[in-house]
Amino acid sequence: xxxxxxxxxxxxxxxxxxxxxxxxxxxxxxxxxxxxxxxxxxxxxxxxxxxxxxxxxxxxxxxxxxxxxxxxxxxxxxxxxxxxxxxxxxxxxxxxxxxxxxxxxxxxxxxxxxxxxxxxxxxxxxxxxxxxxxxxxxxxxxxxxxxxxxxxxxxxxxxxxxxxxxxxxxxxxxxxxxxxxxxxxxxxxxxxxxxxxxxxxxxxxxxxxxxxxxxxxxxxxxxxxxxxxxxxxxxxxxxxxxxxxxxxxxxxxxxxxxxxxxxxxxxxxxxxxxxxxxxxxxxxxxxxxxxxxxxxxxxxxxxxxxxxxxxxxxxxxxxxxxxxxxxxxxxxxxxxxxxxxxxxxxxxxxxxxxxxxxxxxxxxxxxxxxxxxxxxxxxxxxxxxxxxxxxxxxxxxxxxxxxx
Amino acid sequence: xxxxxxxxxxxxxxxxxxxxxxxxxxxxxxxxxxxxxxxxxxxxxxxxxxxxxxxxxxxxxxxxxxxxxxxxxxxxxxxxxxxxxxxxxxxxxxxxxxxxxxxxxxxxxxxxxxxxxxxxxxxxxxxxxxxxxxxxxxxxxxxxxxxxxxxxxxxxxxxxxxxxxxxxxxxxxxxxxxxxxxxxxxxxxxxxxxxxxxxxxxxxxxxxxxxxxxxxxxxxxxxxxxxxxxxxxxxxxxxxxxxxxxxxxxxxxxxxxxxxxxxxxxxxxxxxxxxxxxxxxxxxxxxxxxxxxxxxxxxxxxxxxxxxxxxxxxxxxxxxxxxxxxxxxxxxxxxxxxxxxxxxxxxxxxxxxxxxxxxxxxxxxxxxxxxxxxxxxxxxxxxxxxxxxxxxxxxxxxxxxxxx
Numbered sequence: 123x124x125x126x127x128x129x130x131x132x133x134x135x136x137x138x139x140x141x142x143x144x145x146x147x148x149x150x151x152x153x154x155x156x157x158x159x160x161x162x163x164x165x166x167x168x169x170x171x172x173x174x175x176x177x178x179x180x181x182x183x184x185x186x187x188x189x190x191x192x193x194x195x196x197x198x199x200x201x202x203x204x205x206x207x208x209x210x211x212x213x214x215x216x217x218x219x220x221x222x223x224x225x226x227x228x229x230x231x232x233x234x235x236x237x238x239x240x241x242x243x244x245x246x247x248x249x250x251x252x253x254x255x256x257x258x259x260x261x262x263x264x265x266x267x268x269x270x271x272x273x274x275x276x277x278x279x280x281x282x283x284x285x286x287x288x289x290x291x292x293x294x295x296x297x298x299x300x301x302x303x304x305x306x307x308x309x310x311x312x313x314x315x316x317x318x319x320x321x322x323x324x325x326x327x328x329x330x331x332x333x334x335x336x337x338x339x340x341x342x343x344x345x346x347x348x349x350x351x352x353x354x355x356x357x358x359x360x361x362x363x364x365x366x367x368x369x370x371x372x373x374x375x376x377x378x379x380x381x382x383x384x385x386x387x388x389x390x391x392x393x394x395x396x397x398x399x400x401x402x403x404x405x406x407x408x409x410x411x412x413x414x415x416x417x418x419x420x421x422x423x424x425x426x427x428x429x430x431x432x433x434x435x436x437x438x439x440x441x442x443x444x445x446x447x448x449x450x451x452x453x454x455x456x457x458x459x460x461x462x463x464x465x466x467x468x469x470x471x472x473x474x475x476x477x478x479x480x481x482x483x484x485x486x487x488x489x490x491x492x493x494x495x496x497x498x499x500x501x502x503x504x505x506x507x508x509x510x511x512x513x514x515x516x517x518x519x520x521x522x523x524x525x526x
Numbered sequence: 527x528x529x530x531x532x533x534x535x536x537x538x539x540x541x542x543x544x545x546x547x548x549x550x551x552x553x554x555x556x557x558x559x560x561x562x563x564x565x566x567x568x569x570x571x572x573x574x575x576x577x578x579x580x581x582x583x584x585x586x587x588x589x590x591x592x593x594x595x596x597x598x599x600x601x602x603x604x605x606x607x608x609x610x611x612x613x614x615x616x617x618x619x620x621x622x623x624x625x626x627x628x629x630x631x632x633x634x635x636x637x638x639x640x641x642x643x644x645x646x647x648x649x650x651x652x653x654x655x656x657x658x659x660x661x662x663x664x665x666x667x668x669x670x671x672x673x674x675x676x677x678x679x680x681x682x683x684x685x686x687x688x689x690x691x692x693x694x695x696x697x698x699x700x701x702x703x704x705x706x707x708x709x710x711x712x713x714x715x716x717x718x719x720x721x722x723x724x725x726x727x728x729x730x731x732x733x734x735x736x737x738x739x740x741x742x743x744x745x746x747x748x749x750x751x752x753x754x755x756x757x758x759x760x761x762x763x764x765x766x767x768x769x770x771x772x773x774x775x776x777x778x779x780x781x782x783x784x785x786x787x788x789x790x791x792x793x794x795x796x797x798x799x800x801x802x803x804x805x806x807x808x809x810x811x812x813x814x815x816x817x818x819x820x821x822x823x824x825x826x827x828x829x830x831x832x833x834x835x836x837x838x839x840x841x842x843x844x845x846x847x848x849x850x851x852x853x854x855x856x857x858x859x860x861x862x863x864x865x866x867x868x869x870x871x872x873x874x875x876x877x878x879x880x881x882x883x884x885x886x887x888x889x890x891x892x893x894x895x896x897x898x899x900x901x902x903x904x905x906x907x908x909x910x911x912x913x914x915x916x917x918x919x920x921x922x923x924x925x926x927x928x929x930x
Contacts, residue, residue: 130767137756144750148749154750363531363535402751403804
């Protein structure tokens with residue numbers, strides 16, 4: 123009667139497939155996100171072609187699924203912001219920052235250089251470099267928990283560096299988005315873009331830091347259900363819009379910043395619980411599967427050699443860049459290599475960046491799919507390699523809080 | 527860049543408006559849902575005409591908001607199912623059942639009769655009657671909590687009766703939907719519809735009761751994030767689809783039944799927490815505002831006299847039907863009238879039913895708006911009247927759990 127029954131079935135299939143894929147991956151010792159992406163690829167045009175099945179063919183249903191996936195991105199990045207622990211990050215200090223910087227610069231430059239060598243355009247090549255930049259906090263953390271190393275010195279540094287890496291990756295994305303050839307008007311240079319980003323961050327921090335805690339208190343005392351969560355969602359969505367409307371800053375940057383603001387709030391835990399539920403139980407599975415639905419392995423065509431090259435480059439440059447950075451920052455060699463390995467895994471952020479590039483028409487379907495497969499390869503490699511370098515290590519924080 | 531920034535802003539505005547409306551209503555002693563609906567009417571074509579503003583004019587955005595509202599319905603009804611306490615309902619027993627039956631039969635018959643008298647068609651009149659049938663559990667409970675009467679004898683009976691009422695209302699809806707003049711094929715009679723409904727309930731109960739608890743255990747132990755919540759969402763969505771695909775049973779009936787199955791599960795509380803968050807913090811505000819956006823007070827035209835009549839009929843027949851039923855079931859007169867007053871408030875279910883009728887083209891925009899205003903009037907009247915009849919009553923359960 124409501125005309126939305128097909129949507130309900132499609133969402134049920136998507137969420138079930140996502141969680142099934144995640145479970146299967148975990149059963150064979152891989153991070154769940156690997157299985158979720160793989161399941162998306164199986165459901166997508168590469169194998170099953172779910173979208174073209176008659177029952178799911180209505181355009182309105184596709185648009186709704188795409189919108190839910192985008193809301194998943196926004197909520198996920200808000201959650202990533204929420205989980206940003208500025209204090210812990212500051213304690214690990216130098217090694218994390220230098221390691222993160224090394225682990226961003228090398229992949230971006232190498233990604234750009236390799237792409238140019240393979241004949242890709244200037245802007246597309248920078249975009250590919252930026253996709254290679256961002257380590258995934260969640261995949262790194264999940265692997266460390268499985269190894270009981272979340273609270274080791276290396277573990278703490280990796281988590282802290284992953285946060286720095288996130289911010290650096292978002293800054294790089296903001297820069298590359300700001301210098302995008304837009305459809306109308308003059309094309310601003312990279313410096314204008316960076317100033318814009320800095321202005322956005324500065325203004326938001328100034329306004330947000332003063333007001334968020336007070337309004338959050340108020341929202342919590344409102345005589346409505348889930349007032350605090352609703353307030354968080356409103357701020358996340360509003361900042362996402364503001365970031366984009368401000369001109370050139372990605373929407374996810376906005377919701378990430380909103381999350382960071384709330385990470386300083388005394389209500390952080392309550393928000394985290396709720397955003398974790400709505401994200402991982404409902405919207406993020408749609409996002410993960412939707413990535414696979416958009417990735418057509420057939421579209422790679424003769425891009426396989428570039429794909430393999432870029433995956434190897436993604437692994438080696440992150441390992442070397444982050445490892446050498448950590449060594450310079452003060453780690454011993456073994457610690458530094460453990461750190462470098464822990465930073466290899468890419469995940470949500472890389473997929474989000476690639477998704478933005480695809481939506482903006484900056485990268486084509488072939489490169490997008492290569493980026494997704496690159497994420498799969500790094501995601502697959504990280505736990506295996508981490509297990510190798512942490513072999514024989516004690517368990518300093520066996521009771522580490524599992525983000526499950 | 528993502529092209530969805532306008533959607534983010536629109537959702538931020540909708541959620542903020544919904545919670546602001548709810549808070550304002552609560553401040554003047556009214557249930558939050560009243561304010562949320564009123565805010566929707568203000569944002570809608572009656573006053574501000576939000577939908578036609580340039581920034582929100584893209585059809586894809588409208589479709590997504592409508593889809594989110596429908597997901598809100600599905601989740602809300604799953605939650606209502608989850609909160610169904612079969613044991614408590616059975617304890618209060620006869621009085622609740624007889625009271626609920628009386629409180630359903632009288633409004634349905636009176637609604638039908640009044641509508642026919644005003645010249646409405648046979649099917650539309652039955653639909654109007656069914657809209658008048660369902661008491662809102664949440665509004666009743668919230669009012670009782672404010673009065674500290676949630677755990678009084680009358681309070682327990684009202685809550686139990688509200689559940690029976692929900693089931694009766696859904697059965698009535700299923701019957702009226704099943705006898706709907708469909709676009710193609712033969713029109714099945716009401717008895718075929720009822721058999722279908724019974725078959726759906728029976729089959730689902732048989733399959734679900736056996737399997738749900740086991741699979742829920744499994745989902746909770748899966749190495750994925752929010753496995754249980756995702757499983758609940760999958761079942762809610764799948765049952766919603768199944769109910770509709772089965773032929774003639776409303777999608778919300780399916781998700782309600784799914785919720786009832788899980789209400790018997792040991793994981794009920796965990797599910798309740800998460801569905802409460804995603805529903806009240808995100809999707810249900812979109813649903814409430816969306817109801818207002820669809821209601822155009824200008825569309826009532828010369829239906830004002832019918833509107834006022836139907837609102838008075840809705841209040842009187844529920845009060846008399848439920849009150850007399852409770853007296854027959856064993857209550858004293860004062861208890862019976864308190865019970866009758868407590869059953870007056872309509873809410874989500876009435877709006878959902880009206881929404882289904884509007885989407886199916888069974889009731890027009892004018893009748894839909896009258897139904898929304900009827901809900902507003904009953905919602906407004908209930909707390910005021912309850913406060914009157916409970917004046918001087920002791921507070922037997924002052925520590926009643928607040929569903930906030």
